Amino acid sequence: MGKFSNSFTTDIGIDLGTCNTLVYLRGKGILANEPSVVAVERGTRKVVAVGEEAKRMLWKTPGDIIAIRPLRDGVIADLETTEKMIRYFISKVLPRRLFIKPRMVIGVPSCITEVERRAVEESAYKAGAREVKVIEESLAAAIGANIPIHEPAGHMVVDIGGGTSEISVISLGGMVVTNAIRLGGDEFDEAIIKHVRGIHNLIIGERTAEELKKSIGNATPDKKIDKMEIKGTDAITGLPRRLEIDSVEVREALQEPIGAIIEEIKKTLGQTPPELAADIVERGIVMTGGGSLLKGLDTLISNETGVPAFRAEAPLDCVAIGAGLYFEQVRGIDSNRMIYDSLNP
Structure with a gap:
């Protein structure tokens, strides 16, 4: 029954960002990309608006309406409002006639605590998910950027979001080294x-x-x-x-926050095993997230580290796309690991 259910299920990838939330529906693409803002009535907490419409209300609402950003520094600051926001986005991308609850994969910063991770899962289940998987943003970004993460080779991803920046070295579908700071x-x-x-x-x-x-x-x-x-x-x-x-x-x-991100990249490179570091020098650093769009940032990172750096093709969409494709990718990751383990007992 599990296999039968999975063949008909809908996979949703969510980039639950501090600034914007993106929702990817497998087979359909990015169907929602709106600010992570919810406007509610003061007292009743009834939702008045979500996304773009709610963002326009920030700092401009009358006394009986509050415009809330329920996520701060990449984590949930308001659980109830986050649940309502996720439910809104799901209803926007899924037809009401769909009777099978979706599987959801949500990209989160690696620096969040276990309590914060469980809060994300709880919000997704309450919003109507059948199965929830929470993965690191940089792993999702790597999948979304078409990086061959199954290979026994080093790939570095720098994901600069609205509230966090995450730098990871990935090999054989796993995180070898990862560092994240609550800065974006x-x-x-x-x-x-x-x-x-x-x-x-x-x-x-x-x-x-x-x-x-x-x-x-x-x-x-x-x-x-x-x-x-x-x-x-x-x-x-x-x-x-x-x-x-x-x-x-x-x-x-911008010198101070950019300098902090570059120092974190240097630290991660210093913690990377030599064999994987050699791969990164050859393949370069892949940059994703909205912060990567800052003009000249890729050039500055290249100059400061001595390693080529370049933006992914669709840096804003990578986490959501990668999350949506995670269940497909994980089968390849598990298969490759079995082969690698048999060759290296």
Whole structure:
């Protein structure tokens, strides 16, 4: 009966991100990609909006509505709201007539605790899953980036998400070395906000900082200096004010969080066995996650480590795709391990 059920089941891969949640349906692709935000009524906790519509309400809601980001630093901060958000996304991608509950694979940072991992599983089961598997984000990202993880060879993946950055060396379908820090795209935004206030006495919001990062942010010096006008509140007078800021300032603002990620990459390379390190030098570092899209970051990592670094083809989608394909991939991983173990008793 188990085999019969599996042949008809639906596999869903979820990248439960601090900033965005992506849902991959096996055979259909990415069917949901929206901000991890839920708007609820104060008191009743009734859901008013989820995703893109709820994000527009952040910091702009009336007194009776709260816009919540239920995940912080890659982990669940609000269990009840996370469950409602997952249920919403599942209902969005699955037809109501489907009578078999889906199998869910969810990518999470390796740095989360066992309690936090169980909270993710509990949310998925309550949202309607038949079976739940929680895997490391970098393993899911490697599968989604079409990295041949079954091989007895070293592959390094750097996944920079909204709340965490995870650096892993994978071989034979397993994590040989992995390090993660609770630092990602959100900290990039916070660094920009802090810089603009400290240097220009201008208070800006997260959305403005994110626009700066995406539009003119860079990790390495560029011949062309881009500029952008922003609006905020003067920290001294309390009045609205405009300011023109350039890409050089944004790069200076981002130095500290980017430096921390690079140090973590260097540490992971130092912990990697020599044979696998040689493979990584040859194959390069694969970068995934929204943070990898920062202009010049791949070049900076290459310069700092001496190892080629490049973005995956669809860096934002890799974790969700890899999670959705996990059950297919795990059969190949188990098969290869059996062959390897028989050759190396």
